[in-house]
Amino acid sequence: MADLLNQKQIEKLLHTHVPGIDEVIVEYVQGYLNDAATAVSNGDKDVGEDPVEDLIRPMLEEAGGKESKVEDLCVKFAALLSEIEQKAGPAKRSGMAKLAAPVHMAAQLAQIDKAARLAQTRPADLSHTKGRSVASQVDTKKLKKAEARIAAKLQKREHRSLYEASKLIEENPMDDDELLMKVNPILDYTSTRGKIKDVKVDNFDISYAGKRILTNSSIHLVYGRRYGLIGRNGIGKSTLLRNIARRELAVPTYISILFVEQEMAGDDTPAIRSVLKADIFREQLLRDEADVNAELQRLDAPAPLDDNGEEMTKLEIEAKKNELGDRLNGIMTKLQDIESDKAESKAGEILNGLGFGSVDFQRPTKSFSGGWRMRLSLARALFCKPDLLLLDEPTNMLDIPAVVWLERYLRTWTSTLLVVSHDREFLDEVATDIIHQHSEQLDHYRGNFKSFWDTREERRKNQIKEYESQMAYRQHLQEYIDRWRYNANRAAQAQMKIKILEKLPELEKPEDDKIVTFSFPDPDSISPPVMYMDEVTFGYNSERKILENVNIDMQMDARVAIVGPNGAGKTTLLKLLIGKLDPTTGMVHRHGRLRIAYFSQHHVDQLDLGLTAVGHLKKTYPGKTDEEYRSHLGSFGISGMTGLQEIRTLSGGQKSRVTFAGLAVQNPHFLVLDEPTNHLDMESIDALTNALKLFKGGVVLVSHDERFIDSVCTEMWVCADRKVTKFSGEGIKEYKKLICPPEEQ
Known part of the structure; x- marks a missing residue:
């Protein structure tokens, strides 16, 4: 890059035009510009591909850059690449050379047409190739150059995939309240009553870091049921939850979603207050109530002013009070509907169940360790009671009493739950259904983990039996065809067998369970006391x-x-x-x-x-x-x-x-x-x-x-x-x- 583009200049431009840009994005932009500069200097620029517009602009916009600043920056980058292309010279720039003589296209097409007709009427004779070598007509230099160009494209595509993955890994996470507001645009969930809150998404694909996670998959979550999501490490279970939580799958906006993925950030907020704040709908209603009461108090003061700064008449004051009174009644009705007055005792019950003592309720969240802040995140989610709760290994930071309490609490959960867990006992206690993620697919099973295991084993045995039976039948048909195909007396029967074979459904071989083994070497013996x-x-x-x-x-x-x-x-x-x-x-x-x-x-x-x-x-x-x-x-x-x-x-x-x-x-x-x-x-x-x-x-x-x-x-x-x-x-x-x-x- 140093020979073609000034890295420091690019870095300075990026930080000037997009303040606060992540260093990982700076590195990727530099990498893309370097690839593009190398390509244009070698005359390898692809027609129709614009690295600035196709790759760099989307990154800068996702990084939070203002439209005008991003536009200015893209113009500057395009100018830098254009300057390098000009220096490369016309031959490299266009990749074309002047013809020595005119080409008569009609004659060329006639020759091609004649050759094509000849090929259709005369079988190809390759016998002349036997026994002697034929000199290759391929320009090896051009071939290597083309291969290098393809490799560069693949590398660029891989870099893009890694960049997309790094956004999930490197980005500064929003705080819980910001994320709640972003993925749940409808604040008043009393307005969604009566709507069907099942989640049904069909035929979707998910990739992560250039790796396909799910292909043409479907997921159906019935409202009120509790789903355990299981699968091997690295299969993409957390990625699936993250895609659902961010509504990258088509989940209706009137369905509230909460994903407990990470420990909450600590600050001076008391533990119980942090739990209460998690219910953003209740918090908004309380703010609205306070605003209305403050406005009513202002109207009771002597000579209140209207929005234009003029003194209000008695009729205007009375009308405004009636309007505010109606609004306050609506707010109070909603607060009663959600049992707002019981919120603090409910939050305390959840904190107690997860192992917090009453003395911990008023401790600032920053005073808790990471494990305890993870429990606070879980407490906030349980308190919110979203329509769809997503949990990723919730028992990891819990002791046995807290696990037992959580099992009991989740058994009474009335909305939809999707939980990743590898704890068989927990899944047996909590899950009403199991979703098994494997081979880029999702298989649904009714019942808890034990029921899933028994059903899956039975299903697997039947699949193996069906597959082996069909393979034996195929072999029988093929042997008959091979034996009698050219026999005049049985050719018709053989032809029938061919048709039967062609119509047989293609069965995939049941997936073998990969056996995982760990091994620790035997140590040399030492005498006690150890x-x-x-x-x-x-x-x-x-x-x-x-x-x-x-x-x-x-x-x-x-x-x-x-x-x-x-x-x-x-x-x-x-x-x-x-x-x-x-x-x-x-x-x-x-x-x-x-x-x-x-x-x-x-x-x-x-x-x-x-x-x-x-x-x-x-x-x-x-x-x-x-x-x-x-x-x-x-x-x-x-x-x-x-x-x-x-x-x-x-x-x-x-x-x-x-x-x-x-x-x-x-x-x-x-x-x-x-x-x-x-x-x-x-x-x-x-x-x-x-x-x-x-x-x-x-x-x-x-x-x-x-x-x-x-x-x-x-x-x-x-x-x-x-x-x-x-x-x-x-x-x-x-x-x-x-x-x-x-x-x-």
């Missing part, structure tokens, strides 16, 4: 003790689950075990040769999103070849080109797999895992479960996934009230009954 805590107390200050007098002992065969309410110190306990935190008093002993691999629930924060998965392993755990890293990632389901994609483009589950691959490279004696199943799909959870069962080292984990705990762990420790005690019951289900009695479930 790791223990002796009278450990920890607090961030003398007044705030998290753990007190903890005594635990772990050997190489340990399979321990740590359970307890959020905020009780489970993650703190793990960090003390691995040495990330030092005890205030007491001692943590670790064997001198002990290798510990730690999976943090915030593991994504520790990944360089600009690197590829291979690049991450190479940088963090050097010493192997790229091929070895790719092979290792493949054993954790990051196969093919996925290992060469930037980590930022991977799904949450794929990022988790990259992290697990990194743990295995360390060849640990002990795996310490904090919420390891978050973001993993069901197949990956099963693969992790099997890998941990086979692992010869120790495992200690924190998880809210009942099935995972039940399958992996042989003992449970309860972390509560600053103490850590061994649970004497019969596993996670008994513990769940103890903390969430059946009458509360």
